[in-house]
Amino acid sequence: MDQIQHNFITVRGLKFHVADIGEGSNVVLFLHGFPEIWYSWRYQMVALANAGFRTLAPDYRGYGLSDIPPEPEKTTFADLVADLVAILDHLGIDKVFVVAKDFGVRPAYLLTLLHPHRVSCVVTLGVPHVPLEPRKYRESLPEGFYISRWNEPGRAEADFGRFDAKTVVRNIYILFSRSEIPIADEKQEVMDMVDASVPLPPWFTEEDLATYGALYEKSGFKTALQVPYRSFDEDFGITDPIVKVPALLIMGCKDYVLKFPGMEEYIKLGKAKELVPDLDIIYLPEGTHFVQEQSPELVNELILDFLRSHM
Numbered sequence: 001m002d003q004i005q006h007n008f009i010t011v012r013g014l015k016f017h018v019a020d021i022g023e024g025s026n027v028v029l030f031l032h033g034f035p036e037i038w039y040s041w042r043y044q045m046v047a048l049a050n051a052g053f054r055t056l057a058p059d060y061r062g063y064g065l066s067d068i069p070p071e072p073e074k075t076t077f078a079d080l081v082a083d084l085v086a087i088l089d090h091l092g093i094d095k096v097f098v099v100a101k102d103f104g105v106r107p108a109y110l111l112t113l114l115h116p117h118r119v120s121c122v123v124t125l126g127v128p129h130v131p132l133e134p135r136k137y138r139e140s141l142p143e144g145f146y147i148s149r150w151n152e153p154g155r156a157e158a159d160f161g162r163f164d165a166k167t168v169v170r171n172i173y174i175l176f177s178r179s180e181i182p183i184a185d186e187k188q189e190v191m192d193m194v195d196a197s198v199p200l201p202p203w204f205t206e207e208d209l210a211t212y213g214a215l216y217e218k219s220g221f222k223t224a225l226q227v228p229y230r231s232f233d234e235d236f237g238i239t240d241p242i243v244k245v246p247a248l249l250i251m252g253c254k255d256y257v258l259k260f261p262g263m264e265e266y267i268k269l270g271k272a273k274e275l276v277p278d279l280d281i282i283y284l285p286e287g288t289h290f291v292q293e294q295s296p297e298l299v300n301e302l303i304l305d306f307l308r309s310h311m
Contacts, residue, residue: 003021003046003049004019004020004021004042004045004046005019005020005021006018006019006020006065007019007020008065009087009090009091011083011086011087011089011090012082012083012086014061014066014067014069014083015066015067016058016059016061016066016067016083016087017038017058017059017064017065017066018038018056018057018058018059018087019038019039019041019045019056019057019058020054020055020056020057021045021046021049021054021055022045022048022049022050022052022053022054022055023049023054024052024053024054025054026052026053026054026097026307026311027053027054027055027056027093027095027096027097028048028053028054028055028056028096028097028098028099028307029056029057029058029084029088029096029097029098029099030044030045030055030056030057030099030100031058031084031098031099031100031101031104031105031107031108032057032059032060032063032101032102032104033100033101033102033103033104033105033126033127034102034103034172034224034228035168035169035172035173035176035212035216035224036101036102036212037059037063037064037212037215037216038057038058038059038064039064039208039211039212039215040101040290040292040293041055041057041099041292043292043293043296043297043299043300044099044292044296044299044300044303045057047296047297047300047304048300048303048304048307051304053097053307056087056091056093056096058083058084058087059215059219060080060083060223060227061075061079061080061083061223062075062219062222062223062224062226062227063215063219063223063224064215064216064218064219065215065218065219066219068219068220068222068223069223072222072223072226073153073222073226073230074226075223075226075227075231076227076231076234077106077107077110077227077228077231077234077236078110078234078236079227080107080227081107081110081111081114081115084107084111085111085115085118088118094117094118095117095118095119095120096118096119096120097119097120097121097122097123097307097310098111098112098119098121098122098123099122099123099124099125099303100122100123100124100125101124101125101126101127101292102125102126102127102289103127103227103228105124105126105127105128105129106228108122108124109122109129109243110132110236110238112243112244112245113236113238113240113241113243114236114238116244116245119245120245120310120311121245121246121247121248121306121307121310122243122245122246122247122248123247123248123249123250123303123306123307124247124248124249124250125249125250125251125291125292125299126250126251126252126255126257126289126290126291127257128249128251128263128266128267128272128276129243129247129272129275129276130266130272130275131241131275132236132238132241140261141181141183141261142183143186144183144184144185144186144188144190145181145182145183146175146181146182146183146184146190147229149184149189149190150190150225150229150230151229151230153230155189156190156221156225156229157221157222157225159189159190159191160191160221162191163191164213164217165213165214165216165217165220165221166209166210166212166213166214166216166217167191167213168191168216168221169209169212169213169216170194170200170209170213171190171191171193171194173200173201173204173209173212173290174194174198174200174201175190175193175194176256176288176289176290177201177204177288177289177290178256178288179254179255179256179259179288180256180259181256181259181260182256201288201290201294203290203293203294203295204290204293208293241275242275242276242277243275243276243277243278245278246278246279246280246306246310247276247278247279247280248279248280248281248282248302248303248306249267249272249279249280249281249282250282250284250287250291250299250302250303251267251281251282251283251284251287252283252284252286252287252288252289252291252294253283253284253285253286253287254285254286254287254288255287255288255289255291256288256289257289267281280306282302284298284299
């Protein structure tokens, strides 16, 4: 990991941290989810760089080592997409392969739909492309559903604020590694769902946790709670939602996202291909929500095979 360079680029009035390794005209843009950060792509960046790609992994505004915007509560997905375009323009990069995880899937596909000439193909992990309309999950899941709780201004801030950043990341990694949707009891907060004695997933080390903890200690969680959790109902004014580039979805069979109402049927019965006609789907039988960290060599191979077939 020492060979990964850490650059800082000022665009749109903010300084962005961009991890960068590799050389050449074939550029891969990695987009993280939550509670992840550029570091979640450490294995993929090195492997793809060794295979001849240049790889970039920015921290979004308000995440990690990137600047916190003056008003985090006003951050939008549109901001994230505009930031990505500005970063690519600053670096003189015309077109990229995009690899995205978790909520990073939304800016990945927004970039593809709004700037189709900038994207060669898309690989997503853990989440498919879904209609860009208000989500209905909160209506069909109990009040303790983690997204409902984090959508409520002030509630997650108070919950997280009882712990240091490292503990918050630890608890979320443990919760999101399970195959069931995190749903707190009525008189329980989300952070209380993980006992201090519960071990980390075997593929996630104390060193990894310390790295994540330090990054979130710097950034805090205010922007992260705004995007994605309080921005899902954003209107992007897209009239043609059909994705025109090839795409790959890598889905862990033990990923809790499959338990979202209607999600497994949406993926397995072909509905996902209505928005992304040229979509391949690969299932990893033991995969959880963090397949790129859990099974890096396998995921690296799948990504490389797909990118090479669309160069």
